[in-house]
Amino acid sequence: MRNFIRREAVFCVALVLSLATAIVNPPSAAWLEAMDWKTLGTLFCLMGVSEGLKDSGIFAAASRALAHRAKDTRRLSFLMVAIVFVSSMLFTNDVALLMFVPFSLAMLQERMDEKGLASLIVLETVAANLGSMTTPVGNPQNLFIVSHYNLSAASFFATILPYSLASAILLLVSTPLMMARGTTVEADEAAENRPIKRRQATIWLIFLLAALLSVFRILDWRLLFAIEALYMLIFERKTLRRIDYILLLTFVCFFIFSANLRAIPALVGFLTGAMATSPVATSALVSQVISNVPAAILLSPFTADFTGPLVGTNIGGLGTPVASLASLISLKFFFARKDGRKGLYLAIFTVVNFTFLALLSLLVPLLQLFQTAQH
Numbered sequence: 001m002r003n004f005i006r007r008e009a010v011f012c013v014a015l016v017l018s019l020a021t022a023i024v025n026p027p028s029a030a031w032l033e034a035m036d037w038k039t040l041g042t043l044f045c046l047m048g049v050s051e052g053l054k055d056s057g058i059f060a061a062a063s064r065a066l067a068h069r070a071k072d073t074r075r076l077s078f079l080m081v082a083i084v085f086v087s088s089m090l091f092t093n094d095v096a097l098l099m100f101v102p103f104s105l106a107m108l109q110e111r112m113d114e115k116g117l118a119s120l121i122v123l124e125t126v127a128a129n130l131g132s133m134t135t136p137v138g139n140p141q142n143l144f145i146v147s148h149y150n151l152s153a154a155s156f157f158a159t160i161l162p163y164s165l166a167s168a169i170l171l172l173v174s175t176p177l178m179m180a181r182g183t184t185v186e187a188d189e190a191a192e193n194r195p196i197k198r199r200q201a202t203i204w205l206i207f208l209l210a211a212l213l214s215v216f217r218i219l220d221w222r223l224l225f226a227i228e229a230l231y232m233l234i235f236e237r238k239t240l241r242r243i244d245y246i247l248l249l250t251f252v253c254f255f256i257f258s259a260n261l262r263a264i265p266a267l268v269g270f271l272t273g274a275m276a277t278s279p280v281a282t283s284a285l286v287s288q289v290i291s292n293v294p295a296a297i298l299l300s301p302f303t304a305d306f307t308g309p310l311v312g313t314n315i316g317g318l319g320t321p322v323a324s325l326a327s328l329i330s331l332k333f334f335f336a337r338k339d340g341r342k343g344l345y346l347a348i349f350t351v352v353n354f355t356f357l358a359l360l361s362l363l364v365p366l367l368q369l370f371q372t373a374q375h
Helices: 002-007 009-023 029-034 037-056 058-069 073-091 093-108 114-134 140-149 153-178 198-215 221-235 237-242 245-261 265-277 279-290 292-302 307-315 325-335 342-374
Strands: none
Touching: 002 009, 009 245, 029 245, 037 058, 037 073, 037 093, 037 140, 037 198, 037 221, 037 237, 037 245, 058 073, 073 093, 073 114, 073 153, 093 114, 093 325, 114 153, 114 307, 114 325, 114 342, 140 198, 140 292, 140 307, 153 307, 153 342, 198 221, 221 237, 245 292, 265 279, 265 292, 279 292, 279 307, 279 342, 292 307, 307 342, 325 342
């Protein structure tokens, strides 16, 4: 039980919160109405896609291609940050970090000093959290917000692309500055004979395209869910078993928790006022404490304008290690190293994250002024 609590701390906290707040909103049909079934179903499908593509070998092939193109550790570091940024748009921020952080550590921990290695992992984490905000499937809160507000593709991308572009520029400038030129990098020749399972990769890429279409209601998500679940049940039971069902249950608990809080009039009044006054700042600040996914679920019902929760929870994934749960993946990998300097990593993480958060926050009033001038 202790091991489970350590491993699934977020789920345990969500479960306790949902049960504790049930005092003010006992179990009823309102709990079922609070569920966003489209978000849960689409998230299930995307987790299947991630596990299927991982098993197909396509991620490992991308890692090998990077090693071939890099001449030294500085160039490889830049390429790693870039590929994490781009891959998180389609495969989610946590999957991007699960795939490429271990690769970075394996390739570079003997060729970099501790400060350089910590800086690289921190930059990859920032890249994953910022790249993932670019698309609805990049992270779970985007899935929820698109579904909750019934957003069109035009509305979503018009709002988020300026922040994504600014993030790419910041990473483009900061990565070469933080990463010193180092030793030559050689590819892992033992990995060259691991082929991509092309048929499997093709099938899962088709499912990924279908998931993108379902997010914007071009394809019914229930049809996608039924077909993909049936495919896994018949042909890929291993993938079906590897889906993170605890994450789905965590979402269920946060939906219940949010519904319970909305039954407290005083809290409803406070959150409604905060979201009316400073929706982006409120969303970002709440994300620092409970992370951006539950922050989006909690705050979205208190405003009719999707911009605040969308922008606030996405840039709010920067900051503290818990602001985005994906950040804990990198932290866990780095801390698991025998001689990893935890204090150094946390110091670099804090400085880089809050610097990026402050710079991106400056865009909010500038874009609001630009939009006001247009109108």
